[in-house]
Amino acid sequence: MQNSSRRVIVLGGTGFLGRRVVRRLQRLGCSVSAGTRTPGAAAPTEWEPGVAQVALDLADQSVMARALNGNGWVINCIGFYTETRQQSFQDVHLAGARRIARLVQETPGQRLVHISGIGASLHSPSAYVRARAEGEVAVRSACPDAVILRPSVMFSRDGAFFGDLQKIVEHLPVIPLFGTGRTRLQPVWACDVAEAVARVLDGPRAQRKVFELGGPDVFTYREILQRLAARSGRRRLLLPVPFVLWRIAAALLAPLPHPPLTPAQVALMRQDNTAGEGMAGFNDLGISPQSAVAMGLL
Template structure:
């Protein structure tokens, strides 16, 4: 890898591929770390420029260290949402994340941008949210030059979050709510988060900073469902469902290849998912986030 390159881990994912595109727009030399380098060519057509594929294996310390050698900035956008027989949430979000941080720290000059999420906590009930929180602590301990970004729930113009929820509302005459639907969310546009990641990478005086990223709108879950139902012109019965039932459903669904609800989702929906008043935010990165209402999505 050329000296000073930015390498994006998880660069072909929902958030990661947008980060790569914005880095290229800023004139960065970009490499994408992946288990499947042969797939990068297809994404290069989307990005409009070639990026260097770098073979990365989170289970192989030597391959990982070689992949990160010489990088100026490492951006970890890896998201792992369903455990498999071969990998657990702890394996990816704690162990592998810490190995990445160790490799960055060993370089002596490299910066690490670690993507987590609002609500991540080592005290969480679900293994996913708990691993996210433990990973944040492990990464900060391993690498002094770490910046953590914690976005709220991500949405996009192509349908993520609002579009997915709208599809459920159009399909079901009765829409189940998490509890009473009072949990507050601060949905954030995925493109703004990608921009924030790039800005955090470019700044030189933010080592150790933690940013919480939420959009300008705060909605209750019930309000979001009500708004989307009204937009679709459909009258829907909203059914409060106690959280113990959601936990049971998540446990039963965990055995499916693509579970419709996960314990991580239930855990996060039990508490408000909004930016803390004391946190560094988009404002500290000179970014004004887009509103879901201004984009006519809700």
């Protein structure tokens, strides 16, 4: 990595993926700052000393310009899964992403990595999924050299995704399925996604502009639950539940401060979440992604 590019800001740097990206870039020798709406909060334990937390406000051009100033790379890891009265999916994933891309394009020598997700579609009935796709279009238009990474559903060693499902398996004798449970997923280790960011920054490998990042294993949702139940020695009844009922449940839970189910999650479970044929992926970045099975998580 050139010296001029060693200063990096990770937007959403205290989030699930962002804090892993910060840690990986620190180990790469970058000077890393973390953009967050709540600077001053306790730093994630996995960070090494020296990470500055920088205030973000996606709606404020001057705040965002100050945050991005002086960095060679901008990594947009901001994720937003539940709309509020103050912010919509369009505010964050479209308008916010466009503002970031324009600021990067206007800054000589600055580069952008934009984190989206597999399944983003302009034709989706889901406001969340559409906003992610519209954000990609806006980023490409405003900043043609931006690199877009689309991870599949991400898991971690400390419980995210598989651990959350394991709790359901342990406590519910009857487990409701999304539809018939046949949605195909390609879970990816969050640290592998962070490594993909590092490879984009650290070398000439990123000749392609869009990468779809899925792990080495593909399972249906039903198969994942069956494997978790077998792993824990429990017999569980898997009950198909129509998506219309899931949408109703998500709508009823939406007013809660931290809803256990969101319309965005329901929408994502309606379609396969696997890397597309012919898309650039981990192999193009020289990465062999970790298997959740080999890691003992599934």
